[in-house]
Amino acid sequence: MKHIAQEALTDFVRKSLPSAEERSIHDHLAQCAKCAETASLFRQVAAIGTREAQYEPPSGLVRSVKAYFGTQQKFAPESASIFELLFDSLAQPLAAGARASVASARQLLYRVGTVYVDMRVDSALNSEQAALVGQMLDSAHPGHPVAGVPVILMDGRKNVASTISNNNGEFHLEFALKSNLRLSIAVGDASPVYLPITGVEHKRPPVQSRGVN
Numbered sequence: 104m105k106h107i108a109q110e111a112l113t114d115f116v117r118k119s120l121p122s123a124e125e126r127s128i129h130d131h132l133a134q135c136a137k138c139a140e141t142a143s144l145f146r147q148v149a150a151i152g153t154r155e156a157q158y159e160p161p162s163g164l165v166r167s168v169k170a171y172f173g174t175q176q177k178f179a180p181e182s183a184s185i186f187e188l189l190f191d192s193l194a195q196p197l198a199a200g201a202r203a204s205v206a207s208a209r210q211l212l213y214r215v216g217t218v219y220v221d222m223r224v225d226s227a228l229n230s231e232q233a234a235l236v237g238q239m240l241d242s243a244h245p246g247h248p249v250a251g252v253p254v255i256l257m258d259g260r261k262n263v264a265s266t267i268s269n270n271n272g273e274f275h276l277e278f279a280l281k282s283n284l285r286l287s288i289a290v291g292d293a294s295p296v297y298l299p300i301t302g303v304e305h306k307r308p309p310v311q312s313r314g315v316n
């Protein structure tokens with residue numbers, strides 16, 4: 104049996120497929136536990152970024168994401184990179200023309216050591232103004248919010264906007280959109296990492312992406 108490609112599954116969970124293709128994937132998932140499990144994981148990852156009032160990270164999610172990407176990267180050479188991009192809603196292939204109409208929100212999920220940084224960047228149509236909301240979650244200390252961590256948006260060496268994570272590990276920044284913005288985060292005593300926020304559109308799909316810094 105031919106399994107569903109990961110790219111198609113991510114589009115499927117985001118309900119962005121033509122109905123014929125959606126139906127055929129739906130039928131496949133009904134009889135393929137392997138693809139159904141992957142789809143369910145992608146659905147949970149996508150749900151991380153939807154910030155509802157009642158939002159709490161589903162317990163066990165971080166573990167399963169970690170385990171899943173662990174299996175995907177089993178054969179990757181040991182890397183010195185100190186962060187990796189796990190999910191980027193814009194890295195998923197879309198039909199030509201579709202991207203411009205839906206690109207007003209972008210979800211990014213990074214891992215920095217044991218800390219997961221989940222972010223959503225929103226910009227209004229035809230506007231340079233953008234808002235970034237994010238939350239950090241330490242998989243090594245699930246009950247302890249990543250609070251009081253300086254979060255700085257950088258344009259090169261220039262500080263564009265900065266804040267400090269609140270008692271839930273959440274942060275919120277507003278800024279003017281530019282390419283090559285990076286978010287500097289220093290967790291604990293570690294040196295800061297610089298997470299690309301814009302200008303990472305042309306990277307390979309997130310499962311293979313490794314941070315270089």
Ligand SMILES: [Zn+2]
Pocket residue numbers: 104105106107131135136137138139
């Ligand atoms: Zn399958």
